[in-house]
Amino acid sequence: MSASASCRFCQIALHANYVVFEDDLSIAFLDHRPLFIGHTLLVPKAHYETLADLPANLVGPFFGNVQLLARAVEQAMQAEGTFVAINNRVSQSVPHLHVHIVPRRKKDGLRGFFWPRQAHPDEENMRRAQTAIRAALAGVS
Numbered sequence: 001m002s003a004s005a006s007c008r009f010c011q012i013a014l015h016a017n018y019v020v021f022e023d024d025l026s027i028a029f030l031d032h033r034p035l036f037i038g039h040t041l042l043v044p045k046a047h048y049e050t051l052a053d054l055p056a057n058l059v060g061p062f063f064g065n066v067q068l069l070a071r072a073v074e075q076a077m078q079a080e081g082t083f084v085a086i087n088n089r090v091s092q093s094v095p096h097l098h099v100h101i102v103p104r105r106k107k108d109g110l111r112g113f114f115w116p117r118q119a120h121p122d123e124e125n126m127r128r129a130q131t132a133i134r135a136a137l138a139g140v141s
Helices: 008-015 056-076 123-140
Strands: 019-022 026-030 040-044 081-085 099-104
Touching: 008 026, 008 040, 019 056, 019 123, 026 056, 026 123, 040 056, 056 081, 056 099, 056 123
Parallel strands: none
Antiparallel strands: 019 026, 026 040, 040 099, 081 099
16 A cells, blocks of 8 residues: 555655654654653554554564554653554544554543543653654664
C-alpha cells in the first residue's frame, strides 16, 4: 500500500513535526492533543486503516517499534509505566492505523477509557518531550 492523499496521517508521515522516531516502516510523533506530555503516536508510513489491514509480515516489525517506543517514552518522561492503545474504527479519530503510547504515573487521573485530552501547554514543552524521547531511544535501541 502507499500513502493516501486524503489521509491526515499519511500527510503527517510525509511532513511530520515533533518526530521522535522513524524507520522505513513507521514514524512516531508527539500527539498534538496529548493525554500527558510525551503522548506519542506511532503510524505505519503506508496507509493501513486498521490493525487487521496491516500485512502479517509487518506485524512483528511494527510492534517491535511499539515496544521500543514504550520503553523510551517511559524513560524519557520519567514515568512509572505506559498505556499502549489502538482503536480500530470505533473511536478511531483518523482512519489510519496508529498506536498511542502514553506515559503513566500512579494516580495520574486517567481512568478506563475516559481520556481528558488537552493541548500542549506550549511549543517549548513539546520540544523538551521530543528531545527527551529521542535521547531515550538512543539508549534503549
